[in-house]
Amino acid sequence: MSLFYLGAVISVVIFLLFIIFPWFRKANDDSVSRLTNKGLIKQRLTELHTEQQQGLLSDSDRLQSENELKLALLDETKTSQTNEASVGIAISLGALLSLSVGIGVYLYSNQIQPVDEWLMAQQQTSELGQRMISGDENLNLKDLQTFALGLRTKLVDTPEDATGWMLLGRVSGAINRVDSAIQAFEMSLKFEPNNVGTLSSYAQALLMTGQEQQVLQAKQALLQILDLEPNNTNAMGVLAIAASELGDKQLALENWQRLVAFIPETDPNFAAVNQRILQLQTELDQDNQQVAQNQPNLTSDNLSSTRVSVTINISDELQAKLPESGFLFVFAQESSGQMKMPAAVVKMPLGEFPVVVELSDNNAMTPNYTLSQLQQAKLVARVSIDGNGTQSAGDFQGELIATLSANEITQETITIDREL
Numbered sequence: 001m002s003l004f005y006l007g008a009v010i011s012v013v014i015f016l017l018f019i020i021f022p023w024f025r026k027a028n029d030d031s032v033s034r035l036t037n038k039g040l041i042k043q044r045l046t047e048l049h050t051e052q053q054q055g056l057l058s059d060s061d062r063l064q065s066e067n068e069l070k071l072a073l074l075d076e077t078k079t080s081q082t083n084e085a086s087v088g089i090a091i092s093l094g095a096l097l098s099l100s101v102g103i104g105v106y107l108y109s110n111q112i113q114p115v116d117e118w119l120m121a122q123q124q125t126s127e128l129g130q131r132m133i134s135g136d137e138n139l140n141l142k143d144l145q146t147f148a149l150g151l152r153t154k155l156v157d158t159p160e161d162a163t164g165w166m167l168l169g170r171v172s173g174a175i176n177r178v179d180s181a182i183q184a185f186e187m188s189l190k191f192e193p194n195n196v197g198t199l200s201s202y203a204q205a206l207l208m209t210g211q212e213q214q215v216l217q218a219k220q221a222l223l224q225i226l227d228l229e230p231n232n233t234n235a236m237g238v239l240a241i242a243a244s245e246l247g248d249k250q251l252a253l254e255n256w257q258r259l260v261a262f263i264p265e266t267d268p269n270f271a272a273v274n275q276r277i278l279q280l281q282t283e284l285d286q287d288n289q290q291v292a293q294n295q296p297n298l299t300s301d302n303l304s305s306t307r308v309s310v311t312i313n314i315s316d317e318l319q320a321k322l323p324e325s326g327f328l329f330v331f332a333q334e335s336s337g338q339m340k341m342p343a344a345v346v347k348m349p350l351g352e353f354p355v356v357v358e359l360s361d362n363n364a365m366t367p368n369y370t371l372s373q374l375q376q377a378k379l380v381a382r383v384s385i386d387g388n389g390t391q392s393a394g395d396f397q398g399e400l401i402a403t404l405s406a407n408e409i410t411q412e413t414i415t416i417d418r419e420l
Contacts, residue, residue, distance in 0.1 A: 147171055162191040166198045173205050181205045182214075196232065199225050203238060207245075213348075216356040218242050220311055223411065233262045240276075249287070251409070253280040306372040307360040307409040308332065308344075308402065312381045314353045315417040318396050326350040326385045330357040330414075335376040335401050344371040350383060357381075358409075376403055381414045395420045 148171045155164050169184035185202035192198065199221045206218035222239040225232050236259040243252035256277045263270045310330055314322070331345035344363035348355075359379075361370040371377070383396040391397075398416035 145175055148175065148177075159187075160191055162188045162195065162198070164188075165191075166195070166201065169198075169205065170201055173201070173208070178205055178208050182209075194224075194228055196225055196228055200234060200238075203235075203242070207238070207242060212246070213351075213355070215242055215245050216309075216358065217354075219246065220309060220356045220411075223309075231262070233259055236262075249280050249284055253277065253284065256280065305361055306374070306404050306406055307358060308371070308377070308379065308404065309356060309358050309409055309411050310379055310381065311411075311413045312353065312355045312357065312398070313413065313415045314383075314396070314398075315415060318383075318416060318419065319353070321396075321419070322350070322383065323385050326383055328355065329382045329384060330359065330380070331382075332359050332371055332374065332377040332379050334374060335378045337378070339369075341365060341369065343369055343374055343377065371404070372406065374404055376401060378402075379412055379414060381416055383416060391420060393420060 148168060151164060151168050151171065155161060155168065158164060165184045165188035169181045169188060172178075172181035172184055182202070182205050185198055185205060188198045189195065189202065203218040203221040203225075206214040206221070209215075219239065219242045222235045222242060225235040226239070229235070236255045240252045240255035240259065243249075243255065256273055260270065260273045260277065263273060312328070312330065326349075328348050328350050329345065331342035333339065333342050342365060344359040344361070345365060346357050346359060346363055348357075359371060361372050364370040378399060379402050380397065380399045382391070382398075384392065385394060386392065396416050397418050397420055398414045400412065400414055402410055402412050404410055
């Protein structure tokens with residue numbers, strides 16, 4: 001702040017110099033002009049006296065000419081004084097107006113009040129944190145906003161504080177800043193990737209967006225929770241809901257069936273979950289019957305479906321080289337390389353990493369060559385600038401070989417770490 005004021009004072013001084021200096025210069029010019037005029041008048045008076053002595057002028061003509069010269073000099077002096085006074089007043093008013101406008105613009109543009117609120121938030125962060133931990137029900141929206149501001153400021157100095165990022169994510173979610181909450185949870189998971197509490201909050205924040213890509217990421221986070229804690233009933237229920245949103249009825253059914261085993265029969269939720277299970281079973285039976293009617297010549301082996309959920313990351317080195325626009329291709333090929341055409345491919349606009357993409361028979365390029373026909377697959381993630389699926393110089397790529405299982409979803413992670 002002190003540097004700003006110093007700069008403001010210097011700017012004002014320079015501004016005033018630009019105005020006042022020409023005025024002083026003009027004043028000096030006027031003074032020179034007046035001295036010159038006085039000299040000319042004195043010279044003329046001498047000439048009039050000489051002309052009288054030579055008989056060229058009478059006494060009355062000389063006196064009349066002298067009076068006219070003196071009156072002209074008097075009028076010039078008064079006019080100059082009046083102009084100087086007017087210019088001085090105008091400059092003074094202009095300087096005051098400039099200062100007033102400058103101060104007003106500064107106060108308006110820099111929002112002094114938010115700065116004061118920021119400083120206050122820093123002072124209250126610890127107190128509000130204790131109140132949150134103790135479950136204080138008197139906390140209001142203003143308190144949560146203040147705590148979020150103070151906590152975010154604190155994290156600038158401690159960017160590796162996973163707990164701090166997790167708290168910021170939860171507070172941001174509570175005040176309906178979903179995008180900020182997601183970013184905070186991702187920062188927390190960067191330092192504690194297996195924190196179940198953070199993963200759970202992260203999945204819930206992703207589901208709040210209602211966007212398919214974010215729901216897929218939530219699904220991946222919930223599957224990770226169940227790998228760490230197979231009996232986590234909260235993750236089972238949320239995963240069942242997420243799978244339903246994605247149209248994955250089989251995964252939804254599996255998780256409702258797992259969850260119902262932990263619910264007492266006296267619990268009102270027991271009947272609701274059982275009803276949902278029966279509904280999903282009926283829908284899946286109808287779907288299978290519809291498939292059988294539409295494709296009567298298919299054998300039971302051909303009806304099997306293979307799916308791969310791929311989480312795509314990118315190395316820090318290539319992250320800095322990512323183009324502003326481009327496309328991400330994720331595809332599966334036959335692992336030996338004999339068949340170049342992908343069995344499944346997904347193309348999407350380039351966005352934020354990590355990205356979760358699911359490959360299945362629905363992503364096949366032709367109905368006669370699908371992912372279910374592969375036991376092993378080469379999974380490739382490629383960043384393309386021109387949107388052409390063909391490999392080009394300057395593309396970024398990552399790949400791995402995966403073993404696939406029929407009627408199961410395979411979880412894999414690819415890191416894009418190579419520039420072609």
